[in-house]
Amino acid sequence: MKTISLLRTSLLWLVFTGAFATAAQAQSDNHVVKTESGLVSGVKSETGVVSYKGIPFAQPPIGNLRWLAPQPVKAWKGVRKCDVFGPSPVQGKPAPFSMWSQEFLIPQQPISEDCLYLNVWTGAPSSAAKRPVLVWIYGGGFTSGGSAVPIYDGEAMASNGVIFVSFNYRVGVFGFFSHPELSKESGHSASGNYGLMDQIAAIKWVKKNITAFGGDPDNVTIAGQSAGSMSVNDLLASPLAKGLFQKAIAESGAAVLGNNGDHNELRNAEQQGLKIGEQLKAPTLADLRKIPAEQLLKEVHSGFRPIVDGYVLPQSVHDCFVAGNQSKVPLLTGWNQNEGLFFGKPKSAEDFKKDIEQQYGPDAGTFLQYYPAGNDEQASQSQLAYYGRDLHFGVQEYALANMQSKSAKVYVYRFTRIVPATGQYVGYGAFHTGEVPYAYGNLKFVNRPWESVDFDLTKTMLTYWANFIKSGNPNGTDLPVWPVYEQTNSQIMILGDHPHAEKMPDKQILEFLLKKQKY
Secondary structure, eight states: OOOHHHHHHHHHHHHHHHHHHHHHHHHHHOOOOOOSSEEEOOOOOOTSEEEEEEEEEOOOOOOOEEEEEEEEOOSSSEEEEEOOOOBBBBOOOOOBBBBBBBGGSOOOOBBBSOOOOOEEEEOOSSSSEEEEEEEEEEOOOOTSSOOOOGGGGHHHHHOOOOOOOOEEOHHHHHOOOOOHHHHHHHHHSSOOOHHHHHHHHHHHHHHHHHHTTEEEEEEEEEETTTHHEEEHHHHHGGGTTTSOOOOEEEEEEEOSTSSSSEEEOOOOOOOOHHHHHHTTTOOOHHHHHSSHHHHHHHHHOOOOOOEOOOSSSSOHHHHHHHTTTOOOOOOEEEEEEEEEOOOOOOOHOOOOOOHHHHHHHHGGGHHHHHHSSSHEEEEEEEHIIIIIIIIIIIHHHHHHHHHHTTOOEEEEEEEEOOOOOGGGTOOOOSSSTTHHHHHTGGGSSSSSSHHHHHHHHHHHHHHHHHHHHHHHHHOOEEESSOOOOOTOEEEEEESSSEEEEEEOOTTHHHHHHHHHHTT
């Protein structure tokens, strides 16, 4: 009997340990990682990179949580399968336009207020790897965009030793709506910067959880393009983001100059909110929160953007940088040769010259040397260069580089590669957002007639970006030397058919604009 009892015990132990081993193996096969809110499983690609898509980093901002700071995620039981992107934030239906084909836009579905999800790509062999981390912030003019855009895929960067994280933040009326009642209930006498608070919440999630994915929470780089780049400026200026990141990348978007209209003031924003309430016949905050998202999107068309609210942004980004209160971290920044954000019909040469004479007075002659208008075609190209590139990107990015270089190392680029195109996309050149698939190794997601020079350039740019994310210096073996930027020498990297460093070719023009625009 004793022998039988021992045998039964041994068999039970074998079954138990076998089941445990099977469960552990299954957990390993599904690449299960423990976050502070629960277990998540990912999907391993053929390259060995594991992706985790649709991890919640805050509660759904719906119902009474609409227009509140992101609230902590509620813990879940079991393993959460994270193999698809979460819904994109509420915005208009994505449709190709101007220079942007479908690969530059969010998927058609799903789109929802329930959008606060993030994604992680990791090639780390274990949680002890301590790999550098990149946190990506998308563009879209603060009214559109999402992390599921194909050119924002993180696998290529993860294959280069970086943990890549992307996330959604609220946009438009859902992300930047201000109202006196919202300011009163906030506890900070502020309202409106919910999109920025989402960004900060996502970076805080990274600080708390990224070690489990093999990342180093003390080696985080924030990066963004267009409105995402302007967000990087805001995060550099926000005291709420201090210490959350160690480096920054800002592509084609800055907000350091005083009168560019990229930020609203709280009292103006609150009055705008009251007018919207009147328009919608919703006099109270409770009434506004009951309005369906589709109705808000359809009926509210005011321009929404970050707000100098006294809390997330206690002062304007310009004033913060002038006072030297921004995060003094290494910066990689630049803009594209043909940004192209100039919509509508160009004015004739005669009308353009009249406008410039009104704006610049006795300096109009100097202006027209930089932006000639000898005939309508020449005037058209000058307007594209002035309004579509230099006024809103070049001079802003130049000012950002000058200000940040006073306290940290800065590396400046100019993307000049004419992106190959066919059909309606011919003629846009090195257009706005055109550098993104190169820098993050995602040419394969864009349907263009790529040439060997494009694959060489993406290899170079991906390596520069990865090196900067790792160490704060883009330079490395077998790469053209990228000098540290200083306002006196103005050395930048030209990222085109033959990458090389040279003195900023349009420094004189940008200096002229800085002085004459009275920033």
